[in-house]
Amino acid sequence: MSLHRKPLLVFEAVHKVMAHRKNGRPETVELSEADGRILAEDLRATHPVPPFDKSPYDGFALRSEDTNGLSKENVGTFRVIETIGAGEQASGPLQPGEAVRIMTGAEIPEKADCVAMFEITQSFEENDQAYITLKRTLEEDQNIIKEGSENKEGDSLVAAGTRINPGVKALLATFGYAEIQVYQRPAIGVFATGTELLEVDEPLEPGKIRNSNAYMILSQIERAGGQGFYLGKLDDDFDTCFDAVSRSLTDYDFLITTGGVSVGDYDLMPDIYEKLGAEVLFNKVGMRPGSVTTVAEKDGQLLYGLSGNPSACYVGFELFVHPIIQNFMGNPEPHHRRIEATLGEDFKKPNPFTRFVRGYLDFNKGQVFVYPAGIDKSAVVSSLAHTNVLIVLKGGTRGYQKGDQVEAILLDGFQGQDQFEKE
Amino acid sequence: MSLHRKPLLVFEAVHKVMAHRKNGRPETVELSEADGRILAEDLRATHPVPPFDKSPYDGFALRSEDTNGLSKENVGTFRVIETIGAGEQASGPLQPGEAVRIMTGAEIPEKADCVAMFEITQSFEENDQAYITLKRTLEEDQNIIKEGSENKEGDSLVAAGTRINPGVKALLATFGYAEIQVYQRPAIGVFATGTELLEVDEPLEPGKIRNSNAYMILSQIERAGGQGFYLGKLDDDFDTCFDAVSRSLTDYDFLITTGGVSVGDYDLMPDIYEKLGAEVLFNKVGMRPGSVTTVAEKDGQLLYGLSGNPSACYVGFELFVHPIIQNFMGNPEPHHRRIEATLGEDFKKPNPFTRFVRGYLDFNKGQVFVYPAGIDKSAVVSSLAHTNVLIVLKGGTRGYQKGDQVEAILLDGFQGQDQFEKE
Numbered sequence: 001m002s003l004h005r006k007p008l009l010v011f012e013a014v015h016k017v018m019a020h021r022k023n024g025r026p027e028t029v030e031l032s033e034a035d036g037r038i039l040a041e042d043l044r045a046t047h048p049v050p051p052f053d054k055s056p057y058d059g060f061a062l063r064s065e066d067t068n069g070l071s072k073e074n075v076g077t078f079r080v081i082e083t084i085g086a087g088e089q090a091s092g093p094l095q096p097g098e099a100v101r102i103m104t105g106a107e108i109p110e111k112a113d114c115v116a117m118f119e120i121t122q123s124f125e126e127n128d129q130a131y132i133t134l135k136r137t138l139e140e141d142q143n144i145i146k147e148g149s150e151n152k153e154g155d156s157l158v159a160a161g162t163r164i165n166p167g168v169k170a171l172l173a174t175f176g177y178a179e180i181q182v183y184q185r186p187a188i189g190v191f192a193t194g195t196e197l198l199e200v201d202e203p204l205e206p207g208k209i210r211n212s213n214a215y216m217i218l219s220q221i222e223r224a225g226g227q228g229f230y231l232g233k234l235d236d237d238f239d240t241c242f243d244a245v246s247r248s249l250t251d252y253d254f255l256i257t258t259g260g261v262s263v264g265d266y267d268l269m270p271d272i273y274e275k276l277g278a279e280v281l282f283n284k285v286g287m288r289p290g291s292v293t294t295v296a297e298k299d300g301q302l303l304y305g306l307s308g309n310p311s312a313c314y315v316g317f318e319l320f321v322h323p324i325i326q327n328f329m330g331n332p333e334p335h336h337r338r339i340e341a342t343l344g345e346d347f348k349k350p351n352p353f354t355r356f357v358r359g360y361l362d363f364n365k366g367q368v369f370v371y372p373a374g375i376d377k378s379a380v381v382s383s384l385a386h387t388n389v390l391i392v393l394k395g396g397t398r399g400y401q402k403g404d405q406v407e408a409i410l411l412d413g414f415q416g417q418d419q420f421e422k423e
Numbered sequence: 424m425s426l427h428r429k430p431l432l433v434f435e436a437v438h439k440v441m442a443h444r445k446n447g448r449p450e451t452v453e454l455s456e457a458d459g460r461i462l463a464e465d466l467r468a469t470h471p472v473p474p475f476d477k478s479p480y481d482g483f484a485l486r487s488e489d490t491n492g493l494s495k496e497n498v499g500t501f502r503v504i505e506t507i508g509a510g511e512q513a514s515g516p517l518q519p520g521e522a523v524r525i526m527t528g529a530e531i532p533e534k535a536d537c538v539a540m541f542e543i544t545q546s547f548e549e550n551d552q553a554y555i556t557l558k559r560t561l562e563e564d565q566n567i568i569k570e571g572s573e574n575k576e577g578d579s580l581v582a583a584g585t586r587i588n589p590g591v592k593a594l595l596a597t598f599g600y601a602e603i604q605v606y607q608r609p610a611i612g613v614f615a616t617g618t619e620l621l622e623v624d625e626p627l628e629p630g631k632i633r634n635s636n637a638y639m640i641l642s643q644i645e646r647a648g649g650q651g652f653y654l655g656k657l658d659d660d661f662d663t664c665f666d667a668v669s670r671s672l673t674d675y676d677f678l679i680t681t682g683g684v685s686v687g688d689y690d691l692m693p694d695i696y697e698k699l700g701a702e703v704l705f706n707k708v709g710m711r712p713g714s715v716t717t718v719a720e721k722d723g724q725l726l727y728g729l730s731g732n733p734s735a736c737y738v739g740f741e742l743f744v745h746p747i748i749q750n751f752m753g754n755p756e757p758h759h760r761r762i763e764a765t766l767g768e769d770f771k772k773p774n775p776f777t778r779f780v781r782g783y784l785d786f787n788k789g790q791v792f793v794y795p796a797g798i799d800k801s802a803v804v805s806s807l808a809h810t811n812v813l814i815v816l817k818g819g820t821r822g823y824q825k826g827d828q829v830e831a832i833l834l835d836g837f838q839g840q841d842q843f844e845k846e
Contacts, residue, residue: 031623032653035642047627085659087619089630105619105731107630166646167781167810170639170733174632178624196510196528200454201601204470207512207530209597216593219458223589230455236508308528310593339786358590363762366791366828387590405789 007286010319010354013295014335014420016281017320020297021327021334022253024184031172034164036225037182038330045155046175048148053108056145060099060121060132061090061112067138080123080130084109099132108144115143161332183330186226188321189252190217192233193241193259193268194308199233213258213313217306220317223412226325236260242272249276249301254324256317259308261292269305270294278303286395288353290316315356315390318411323420335420336390337410343391344369348399355395358387361408370408388412430709433742433777436718437758437843439704440743443720444750444757445676447607454595457587459648460605461753468578469598471571476531479568483522483544483555484513484535490561503546503553507532522555531567538566584755606753609649611744612675613640615656616664616682616691617731622656636681636736640729643740646835649748659683665695672699672724677747679740682731684715692728693717701726709818711776713739738779738813741834746843758843759813760833766814767792771822778818781810784831793831811835 008016026040055061062078070076078099084090090100090109099116100109108115121132151157157171164172164182172180197211198204211233221228231248234241234257241260248255260268261283270283278298283305285293289312294305302324306316318336326334344362362369373386392407393400400406431439449463478484485501493499501522507513513523513532522539523532531538544555574580580598581591587605595603620634621627634656644651654671657664657680664683671678683691684706693706701721706728708716712735717728725747729739741759749757767785785792796809815830816823823829 031638032641035645051627051632052630085619086617087631087659105617105632165810166639166642166737169642170635170737173623173635173638176623176625176627176633194509194528196508200596200599202599204474204599207475208510209474209528210599212593212596215454215596216589218455219587219589219592222458236510314589314593337786340789341786342789363760363764363791366763366765368786368789368791387588 007284007291007353008282009422010285010287010356011420011422013282013285013293014319014323017295017302017324018327018420020281020300020302021324022300024186024253024328024330026181027184028179029182030179031169031177034169034180034182037164037185039158039160039162039164039168040181040183040330042159043157043172043175043177043180045151045153045157046177048153049151049174050145050147050149053147054145055102055104055106055108055115055143057115057117057143058103059101059115059117059143061094061102061109061115062099062134062138063094063096063112064114064138064140064142066096067114067116067134067136070134070137072135074135076134078132078134080132101130113140113144114138117143161330163331183328186253186325186328187229187251188221188226188325189229189231189248189255190214190221191231191241191244191248191255191257192308193236193257194233195235195237197233197259213306213308213310216310216314217256217258217317220314220322221325224322224325225329236268238268238271241268242275245272245303246276249298253328254302254304254321256304256306256321258306258313261294261305261307273298273303273305276303286353287315288351288355290319290356291353293320295320311358314358314387318390318409319356319420333418335417337417338392338407338420339368339410340405341368341370341389341391341408343400343402343404343406344371345402346400347372347391347393348401350397350399351393351395352397353395355391355393356409357391357393359389359391359408360386361389361410368408370406430707430714430776431705432845433708433710433779434843434845436705436708436716437742437746440718440725440747441750441843443704443723443725444747445723447609447676447751447753449604450607451602452605453602454592454600457592457603457605460587460608462581462583462585462587462591463604463606463753465582466580466595466598466600466603468574468576468580469600471576472574472597473568473570473572476570477568478525478527478529478531478538478566480538480540480566481526482524482538482540482566484517484525484532484538485522485557485561486517486519486535487537487561487563487565489519490537490539490557490559493557493560495558497558499557501555501557503555524553536563536567537561540566584753586754606751609676609748609751610652610674611644611649611748612652612654612671612678613637613644614654614664614667614671614678614680615731616659616680617656618658618660620656620682636729636731636733639733639737640679640681640740643737643745644748647745647748648752659691661691661694664691665698668695668726669699672721676751677725677727677744679727679729679744681729681736684717684728684730696721696726696728699726709776710738711774711778713742713779714776716743718743734781737781737810741813741832742779742843756841758840760840761815761830761843762791762833763828764791764793764812764814764831766823766825766827766829767794768825769823770795770814770816771824773820773822774816774818775820776818778814778816779832780814780816782812782814782831783809784812784833791831793829 086105509528
């Protein structure tokens with residue numbers, strides 16, 4: 001291991017990675033399959049909404065001029081010539097003295113220009129002909145939802161970079177966008193390295209442990225929006241790993257390995273990156289856990305050497321891989337959102353390096369609190385189960401106390417942000 | 424329409440729906456396919472973690488008794504008999520005066536009981552035999568991660584009701600749970616009713632609008648964890664709708680229709696529920712939008728008649744369908760989380776009924792803010808695009824001002840809560 005390991009600040013490391021970001025190509029998908037994808041086109045209203053003057057109520061469509069001067073003392077009578085429901089049209093223009101019984105959402109008949117709600121009319125029949133009486137004057141456009149009052153044709157609907165959610169789908173369906181252009185999801189290959197690894201369905205053997213990182217990373221890739229492909233586990237052997245990594249380079253947009261990154265006889269990834277002719281962007285970051293995270297770049301492709309330690313692997317993914325996936329998919333705010341929060345309990349152990357502590361978010365009386373998720377030994381996988389934030393605890397000589405203001409990186413369910421700030 | 428419409432409070436309506444909740448059956452899925460599912464079994468550690476004493480560092484495994492009294496003045500020498508990496512085992516028990524070169528994660532050799540880090544040793548060779556010298560005394564168990572120090576065999580890992588995320592997957596992979604029992608996802612049939620509806624790929628016609636609600640609801644079902652099936656659009660005709668709903672009853676766990684619920688000639692669902700012999704739980708709720716939401720129950724199956732108005736449909740789904748889906752899937756906290764927040768801008772229009780205003784969450788200096796997402800006309804679909812909360816504005820005679828404390832229902836990315844509180 002010949003590399004000199006000079007730790008970078010986390011934000012410097014993130015910037016180095018993001019300098020090699022690349023964008024997925026646009027592809028066409030059916031709207032029904034588009035959840036979670038990011039629009040690759042600005043979409044505009046293809047017609048006004050509503051596309052015609054329509055009735056907001058069940059009532060009677062009238063000509064407002066026919067209601068001039070009507071009052072309790074001067075009651076008007078109208079002949080009801082037909083009934084139209086939503087989706088139907090009147091058979092012809094409304095003539096003076098006529099009314100059309102109209103249902104919510106139906107198109108206002110030609111020459112009608114107001115709607116009298118049922119409740120203000122009286123109905124009667126005479127010689128099999130329906131009539132209504134009205135004791136009020138109505139204005140032009142009264143109780144009419146005008147064509148284009150919500151959207152004009154050509155109005156901007158949603159911009160490229162918008163993530164598709166139920167509301168966006170409703171909007172696009174309204175305008176007939178049965179297919180849309182979204183950015184591709186990246187295909188990401190995942191290797192687990194370590195002679196000590198067993199697959200999850202193998203019985204335990206002396207000296208060995210099961211491969212949990214690959215499952216975790218594939219799930220993190222899925223959550224970040226990418227497509228993960230598990231390429232198997234590799235023994236800690238230079239030739240084995242070199243061959244496997246070399247062969248897979250061209251098949252994936254990014255490649256992730258876990259393990260094989262710390263300093264020692266069997267730590268391979270930095271050497272493999274060198275032999276591949278890749279540029280090692282960094283191999284040491286001033287953070288805990290995950291200080292030995294290594295990222296390299298070859299011919300525009302990012303190669304991630306994440307730690308074999310589960311917690312370090314988890315944190316390294318969220319800081320360095322997640323934004324690359326979201327950027328690939330077209331998100332202009334690819335980083336996890338970082339917010340200020342109040343620490344909900346003591347975290348007494350000081351550390352000279354910035355810690356990214358797995359934790360969870362809570363709310364109380366309008367304030368945001370964060371709590372460390374159980375013991376934070378970097379090897380303890382069990383503390384990961386309830387994690388939805390990374391609590392950022394800057395390095396120093398003292399620990400942290402309940403009530404301290406800290407930063408937290410939101411892992412789940414929020415819009416991102418465009419920059420990763422200095423820790 | 425013969426039903427008397429007496430509005431319920433929202434929480435009363437939610438309680439009536441939840442009284443008819445039912446649970447999905449457990450089913451076995453592969454761990455790799457389990458993201459977002461909810462565990463149907465309590466899982467325990469199948470072995471200690473670590474499963475053997477192991478080294479946290481690259482170093483030399485020694486017998487601590489051999490280091491007794493070592494110091495700068497009394498340097499000890501050890502014969503290095505072999506090197507073991509993670510996943511390998513020593514060939515036999517360590518004899519007095521011997522050392523084993525050991526890598527991070529490797530099993531401590533028999534009879535060894537401490538590890539000296541590389542950095543505190545000096546290596547040399549003599550007659551092709553490697554040796555180290557050591558100038559310190561080491562304690563028993565020094566620099567050893569003891570078997571079972573993270574988990575004992577039989578320790579509770581995760582309880583039934585836990586949602587599977589990347590951390591939980593890592594944990595379960597560690598213990599060899601290649602398959603797990605989770606609760607089934609509900610199958611939910613969706614009809615859109617309305618003679619005015621066109622499918623999304625049909626050209627606009629006079630008097631008609633495109634069916635956007637079905638797309639929206641299918642996306643909401645997906646987000647809530649269920650499986651949605653679009654069963655088509657139906658004309659506003661009693662026999663058509665009655666036949667379609669009757670035929671589909673037995674095929675799905677729940678059935679949703681949109682449209683056909685408000686008072687008028689063509690409003691069908693309440694009548695259809697009556698003819699089906701279903702019990703109408705309610706057909707009017709004291710809220711805006713969505714006051715005409717109707718829910719019925721027949722033979723243990725819930726039938727949702729959501730409003731045809733997109734915003735009302737959206738809100739009705741999140742309040743009344745989402746918790747039923749999450750409960751079916753095994754979540755003991757099936758309701759969306761409700762929190763207190765500061766209103767980020769004025770909402771001046773008073774309303775006698777409780778409003779559920781689509782909005783989005785933001786954070787600033789440790790406080791939570793909510794902002795209405797654009798205009799809140801109940802028919803305006805465009806305001807749904809950025810919604811991740813429903814802002815709860817209690818009914819009254821005055822509007823709300825920026826800075827007011829309000830409640831907000833979190834739609835995305837948070838653990839739920841077990842009860843839906845009174846509004």
